[in-house]
Every structure is written in C-alpha cells, then in structure tokens.
Amino acid sequence: MRRILIAPDSFKGTLSAGEVCRITSEVLAPEFDCVAHPLADGGEGTLEAIAHNLDSQWQTVRVQGPLPGQKVDARYLWLAEKETAVIEMAQASGLPLVPMGKRNPEITTSYGTGELIAHAVQRGAKHIQLAIGGSATNDGGLGLLMALGWRFLDYQGQSVGWGGQGLEKVTEIIPAVLDTFPQIALLCDVTNPFYGSHGAAFVYAPQKGADPAMVQRLDRGLEHFAQVVRKRDGFELNFSGAGAAGGVGGGVAWALKATIESGFTAIAQLTGLEQAMAQCDLVVTGEGCFDGQSHQGKVVGRVIELAQAMGKPAIVVAGQSQENQTKTPSNLKQIFTLVGSDISPTTALNNPQWALQRRLVEVKQYLINLID
Numbered sequence: 449m450r451r452i453l454i455a456p457d458s459f460k461g462t463l464s465a466g467e468v469c470r471i472t473s474e475v476l477a478p479e480f481d482c483v484a485h486p487l488a489d490g491g492e493g494t495l496e497a498i499a500h501n502l503d504s505q506w507q508t509v510r511v512q513g514p515l516p517g518q519k520v521d522a523r524y525l526w527l528a529e530k531e532t533a534v535i536e537m538a539q540a541s542g543l544p545l546v547p548m549g550k551r552n553p554e555i556t557t558s559y560g561t562g563e564l565i566a567h568a569v570q571r572g573a574k575h576i577q578l579a580i581g582g583s584a585t586n587d588g589g590l591g592l593l594m595a596l597g598w599r600f601l602d603y604q605g606q607s608v609g610w611g612g613q614g615l616e617k618v619t620e621i622i623p624a625v626l627d628t629f630p631q632i633a634l635l636c637d638v639t640n641p642f643y644g645s646h647g648a649a650f651v652y653a654p655q656k657g658a659d660p661a662m663v664q665r666l667d668r669g670l671e672h673f674a675q676v677v678r679k680r681d682g683f684e685l686n687f688s689g690a691g692a693a694g695g696v697g698g699g700v701a702w703a704l705k706a707t708i709e710s711g712f713t714a715i716a717q718l719t720g721l722e723q724a725m726a727q728c729d730l731v732v733t734g735e736g737c738f739d740g741q742s743h744q745g746k747v748v749g750r751v752i753e754l755a756q757a758m759g760k761p762a763i764v765v766a767g768q769s770q771e772n773q774t775k776t777p778s779n780l781k782q783i784f785t786l787v788g789s790d791i792s793p794t795t796a797l798n799n800p801q802w803a804l805q806r807r808l809v810e811v812k813q814y815l816i817n818l819i820d
Contacts, residue, residue, distance in 0.1 A: 450819055451481040453728035453760075455721065457747035458486075458493040459736040459767050462800035465493050466500055468734060471801060472765070475808040479816060485724050487733075487747050490635030490711020491581025495525050495536050501719035502527060504534075509567045511560035512595075514541045514584040515550060516610060524564050532575040533568035533630075534718075537561045537693055538582035541591075543656060546584045551657025553586035553649075553666060557610035558696055562595025569630060577714060578706070579635040580693035586612040586653045586666050588642070588673050589699025597624030598703065612649075612694070615669030618676050623703070632706035635714050637746075640691030642698040643670035648691035656694070670695055677702055712750045722754065730815070731755045731762045738766035738783060752777050761818075765804070765811060767796060781818065784811050 456468045463471075465486030473482040485501060488494040498504065504525045513520040522539035526532075538544070540560030543551070561578075568576055585591065590600055591610050599622040600608045608614030641647050649658070649666035658666060673695075674685035681702070689708040690698030700706045716722065725731060733751040735742065742749045748764060755762040756779040764783045776783075786796040786803040796803040 450730065451483060451728045452476060452815070453483050453485055453725050453731045455485045455487055455725070455731060455751050456734040456765070457488060459734070459800060460492060462736065462767070462797060463804065464496055466496050467801070468804065469500075471804050472732060472808055475805055476812050476815070479812065483724055483728055485719065485721060487719075487721070487751070488579075488711070488715055489581070489637055489747050490579040490715070492538065494579040494581070494635065494711070494715065495523065495534060495539075497715060498525055498534050498719060503529065507567070507571075509564055511540045511563040512557065513545050513560055514556040514558075515546060516555060516557070518545070520545060520560065522560060522564055524568065526568070526571065530575065531573060532577060533571070533573040534577045535561070535564050535568065535579065537578065537580045537696070540564055541585050542582045543584040544582070546657075551584065553584070553611070553653050553656045553658050553694060554613040554662060555611040556584045556587070556656070557591035558583065558585045558587055558589055558694070559591035559595045559610060561696075562592035565592070565632075566596055573630045576630045576632045577635055577718070578632055578700070579711060580696050581636060581711070583693040583696065584656055585696070586649055586656060586658070586694035588612070588615055588670055588695035589703070590614055590618075592696060593624070593699065593703050596626070598622065612653075612666045612669055615673045616665070618673050621676065621680060629704060632700065632704050633714060634692065634697055634700060634706050634708045635711035636689065636692040636697060636708060637711050638692040638697070639688045641688060642674055642686045642690035642695055643667050644686065646691075647686075648695045651691065652694065674698075712747055716750070716754075722758075725754060725758055725760060728760065731760050732765060732811070733762060734765040736767040737770065738764055738768070738785075739770040752780055755779055763811065763815070765807065767800075768793070782814060784814075
C-alpha cells in the first residue's frame with residue numbers, strides 16, 4: 449500500500465487545513481495509507497496545525513480584545529516538553545473580532561496579545577512563537593508592550609493611550625523592568641517596512657477600516673515613532689518585515705529583541721514536516737486559490753519545493769487555480785480544482801466539504817492509475 453502525505457494549508461474562509469486532511473484521508477482510504485499533516489504559515493490555522501501534529505495543551509485566557517472595552521476568550525498552545533508557547537495574535541487582536549462597521553485601526557489595540565505573552569511568561573515559557581497574521585491593529589505593537597509594562601508618554605507625561613492614534617504622540621518611552629524574558633520568534637512571511645508607501649499603514653490599514661486620510665495619519669505616526677526610537681536607542685525600525693501586523697514586527701523586534709522568521713519554515717520544523725515527507729511516496733497539498741503567488745513563499749509552494757528536493761511527486765487540490773501548469777515544478781503531477789464544469793464557484797463556497805469529497809473521487813482514480 450502506498451503512503452500519501454496530506455499537507456495542505458487552509459482553504460481560507462471555507463475549510464481548515466485539518467478538515468481538508470480529514471476529508472482527503474477518508475476518501476482516499478483504504479487504497480492508500482494517508483498521513484495527515486495540516487500546515488499554516490503563521491496566519492489563520494497556525495494553532496490547529498501545531499495542535500494536530502504535536503503533543504500540546506490548550507490554554508484559554510480572558511484578555512482585552514482589539515476594541516476598547518471588549519473582552520475575548522483567547523487561546524494559545526503550551527508545548528510542555530519544549531517549554532514553548534505558541535500564540536496566534538488573531539486570537540486576541542484579530543480582524544474577525546471586530547464587526548465591519550467598527551473597524552478602525554486608530555483605536556484597535558494589540559494589548560490582548562501582550563496579555564497572552566504575559567500569561568505564557570508566568571507559566572514559565574522559555575520560548576514563544578508568536579504568529580502575527582490577521583491582526584486588526586496598526587499600533588506598532590505599543591498595546592502589546594503596554595501589557596508587558598512598557599509606558600509610552602506624550603509631551604504632558606500622560607499615556608498616549610491605545611491604538612494607532614497614539615503613535616504620533618509619543619515623546620518619552622519608559623521600558624518595562626524585565627529581568628529575564630523568553631526568546632520570541634515572530635512568525636510571518638510579510639516583507640513590508642514599518643512606514644512609507646509600502647509600509648504597514650498604506651498596504652494593510654485600508655482592509656482594517658482606514659480611509660485615505662486615516663492611512664496618512666497612521667503612516668505619519670509610524671514614522672514619528674520610528675524617529676523617537678532611532679533617537680533614543682539608535683535602532684532602525686524601518687526594516688523589511690517591520691510592517692507586519694500593523695508594525696508589531698518592528699515594535700517587538702526592537703523592544704523584546706524578537707526575531708522575525710518565515711512562518712512556514714518555523715511550523716514545518718516544529719511539526720517535523722520533512723521527517724513525515726521522507727516516509728511517504730507522494731504528497732497531496734492544497735489551498736483555496738492556487739496561483740503565481742503560491743510559489744512565492746506560501747505553504748503550497750513551499751511544500752511542492754520540499755517534495756521536489758526529496759524526489760517526491762506532488763498533487764495540488766485547490767478551490768480554484770490560476771496557475772499555468774507548464775511553468776510549475778516538474779514534480780507537480782496534476783492540479784485539481786473544486787470549481788469546474790460540474791461544480792460552480794457558488795456551490796463550492798456554500799458546500800465546500802461536498803465539493804472537496806466529489807473532486808477527491810477523481811483524485812483517487814488518478815492516483816490509482818498513476819501508481820499502476
């Protein structure tokens with residue numbers, strides 16, 4: 449019996465990576481021995497992917513949500529053997545927590561994410577993996593740092609408050625007194641700088657509720673804060689990746705000496721993807737939309753690359769595909785899409801489990817023929 453590694457990303461908004469693994473394994477059995485290995489890149493589904501692959505404990509903490517006055521129950525993973533906490537920023541400070549009509553990055557805060565970090569530190573974490581995708585914030589990480597004891601004051605000696613509106617007011621920084629602090633790795637694949645035309649505000653704030661005038665104010669705030677930090681510590685905040693999560697990438701790298709790492713690489717290493725792939729004959733991966741960007745650091749492209757390096761053939765099952773297969777890696781044998789002549793885009797979106805099951809019947813027959 450041939451062993452197949454099922455290693456997809458989530459089909460955003462429809463199916464989690466874990467659900468894709470479960471359905472794929474059910475359809476391909478018993479002809480194939482399936483190994484489920486759901487993946488993520490530091491955004492949506494990171495915790496579920498790690499929980500599926502590693503012995504871990506869920507921790508639930510009542511924390512500040514992204515909006516003032518909002519409380520949320522946020523979860524993170526505790527890996528006891530590794531003394532590591534895996535925290536997903538979206539759990540406490542994520543965009544889905546803010547109703548459409550209330551999205552405003554001038555007031556949304558990353559404070560709750562800082563509370564999750566504080567909880568993990570109190571638990572004894574030696575390492576923290578912080579996945580920073582999907583945030584509702586553009587505060588440069590000020591809220592997160594405030595939760596850990598940092599103070600950011602205006603010219604009157606008062607706190608600048610929460611949200612991106614506070615960035616332009618900062619004139620004095622009082623660091624927290626932290627005797628020892630865990631190593632923090634920020635998981636993200638964003639390369640945007642802290643401010644400027646390609647920075648956090650201009651690229652991401654509009655989807656978080658900012659109008660053009662607000663984008664300008666937020667960018668000025670980020671640049672002002674970077675100048676304060678540069679003058680105070682000689683630290684340059686405007687580096688590649690600093691704009692991730694509304695500037696959390698830069699703020700936490702500066703204040704807590706965090707490193708910014710590829711989300712996929714960190715999760716693949718943490719979950720033993722290479723070892724799992726080595727024991728399989730073929731790889732099935734997938735995502736919601738397979739296109740040219742999939743080969744630019746996204747989960748599916750990286751899985752195909754790793755499979756190619758290990759001499760393993762790969763199959764992609766995606767919601768839709770805009771990829772020209774003539775340009776894809778040689779080990780990519782076939783691309784299957786849920787959307788087709790028999791399944792409309794609306795049907796695939798409304799009934800994704802059924803659509804996936806139906807398409808996987810074709811995939812199964814293809815694999816049988818491929819191996820024969």
